[in-house]
Amino acid sequence: MGLLAMFRSKPATANIAKERLRIIVAQERGGRGGPDYLPLLRRELLQVIHKYVNVDPEAVQINLEREAGHEVLEFSIALPEKPGA
Amino acid sequence: MTEIIVVTSGKGGVGKTTTSASMACGLARRGKRVAVIDFDIGLRNLDLIMGCERRVVYDFVNVINGDCTLKQALIKDKRIETLYVLAASQTRDKDALTEEGVRKVLDQLIADGFDYILCDSPAGIEKGAHLAMYFADRAVVVVNPEVSSVRDSDRILGLLSSKTQRSSNGNGGVKEHLLLTRYNPRRVANGEMMSVGDIKEILGLDVIGVVPESPDVLAASNAGVPVILNDDSTAAEAYSDAVARLLGEELPLRFLEEPKRGFFARMFGG
Numbered sequence: 501m502g503l504l505a506m507f508r509s510k511p512a513t514a515n516i517a518k519e520r521l522r523i524i525v526a527q528e529r530g531g532r533g534g535p536d537y538l539p540l541l542r543r544e545l546l547q548v549i550h551k552y553v554n555v556d557p558e559a560v561q562i563n564l565e566r567e568a569g570h571e572v573l574e575f576s577i578a579l580p581e582k583p584g585a
Numbered sequence: 586m587t588e589i590i591v592v593t594s595g596k597g598g599v600g601k602t603t604t605s606a607s608m609a610c611g612l613a614r615r616g617k618r619v620a621v622i623d624f625d626i627g628l629r630n631l632d633l634i635m636g637c638e639r640r641v642v643y644d645f646v647n648v649i650n651g652d653c654t655l656k657q658a659l660i661k662d663k664r665i666e667t668l669y670v671l672a673a674s675q676t677r678d679k680d681a682l683t684e685e686g687v688r689k690v691l692d693q694l695i696a697d698g699f700d701y702i703l704c705d706s707p708a709g710i711e712k713g714a715h716l717a718m719y720f721a722d723r724a725v726v727v728v729n730p731e732v733s734s735v736r737d738s739d740r741i742l743g744l745l746s747s748k749t750q751r752s753s754n755g756n757g758g759v760k761e762h763l764l765l766t767r768y769n770p771r772r773v774a775n776g777e778m779m780s781v782g783d784i785k786e787i788l789g790l791d792v793i794g795v796v797p798e799s800p801d802v803l804a805a806s807n808a809g810v811p812v813i814l815n816d817d818s819t820a821a822e823a824y825s826d827a828v829a830r831l832l833g834e835e836l837p838l839r840f841l842e843e844p845k846r847g848f849f850a851r852m853f854g855g
């Protein structure tokens with residue numbers, strides 16, 4: 501690294517990019533080939549959950565598992581930690 | 586045997602046309618009979634990059650509509666004996682390309698004994714991009730080391746594995762390759778840009794080439810001479826390597842590290 505570069509010190513953002521992509525690609529691949537209603541289902545589910553608890557959109561994961569002869573739709577919802585718990 | 590190769594990306598402006606032109610030249614330079622087709626209907630560009638824009642009389646859509654023969658529309662390259670260009674139409678009619686029409690033209694090229702047909706895809710995931718990939722045996726997925734390009738290319742991978750002739754007729758699917766371009770080794774070394782290893786890991790694809798960011802690419806498009814024909818350019822060497830890998834040769838990746846610079850350049854170069 502040159503002297504000027506040292507003073508300018510840019511943050512190393514490549515790792516952040518990689519991590520974000522790893523997550524989004526896995527999520528998009530998970531829903532791929534599945535029924536077209538999955539994104540809508542996810543959105544509506546989120547609305548219903550919001551009536552009861554305030555979760556982050558990221559906290560709702562939908563997974564489509566294909567097994568011999570049938571498909572399993574798996575939902576997982578990470579609840580927020582209770583304050584003080 | 587003819588091999589149909591689509592050069593695709595999802596995101597626009599990442600280097601598909603640059604790659605199509607250079608790889609077509611590279612394959613033809615090795616004695617293969619090559620036709621390179623511009624699928625970007627309404628936004629013809631490949632003719633400019635190939636330097637044959639003033640010789641376009643008939644285009645892809647003219648052939649499909651029977652306004653002319655395929656032979657009349659194919660533009661023979663002036664530099665390489667075995668290379669032909671089929672220009673895109675400038676029509677604004679979105680339905681000018683049809684699956685049947687494209688099939689007809691490709692079948693004729695196959696019957697004419699071409700070794701390779703390169704399809705330069707438009708950006709996006711609409712009809713043009715779909716038809717460019719539909720008949721492909723192989724795909725060169727062009728990616729820049731940047732989040733939106735990587736994400737879009739993953740969507741393209743999804744389409745290649747579900748919306749192509751090979752994916753639906755059980756012929757083993759389309760063979761997919763990653764071509765990373767506009768790579769800047771210095772920024773990778775500084776942690777400012779994802780590395781080829783990072784992107785390979787995210788997408789899980791075999792890497793057919795890494796082309797450095799290079800001022801020679803603009804010079805090449807200015808002159809209408811595909812960059813691979815520039816004898817002293819690292820971008821040209823990287824494209825030549827990619828062509829060799831496409832032909833089955835095993836070569837190590839080059840230009841992944843920044844060239845050594847002198848003392849002053851290192852001290853003050855930033």
Ligand SMILES: Nc1ncnc2c1ncn2[C@@H]1O[C@H](COP(=O)(O)OP(=O)(O)OP(=O)(O)O)[C@@H](O)[C@H]1O
Nearest residue numbers: 597598599600601602603708767797798799802803
């Ligand atoms: N390796 C490179 N180094 C520097 N510039 C590059 C490189 N590759 C491509 N470019 C530049 O990027 C721009 C877009 O390239 P190109 O037209 O090949 O992309 P494209 O994917 O075909 O775009 P579109 O989606 O519009 O069809 C051009 O200005 C080109 O000169």
Ligand SMILES: [Mg+2]
Nearest residue numbers: 601602625630
């Ligand atoms: Mg283009």
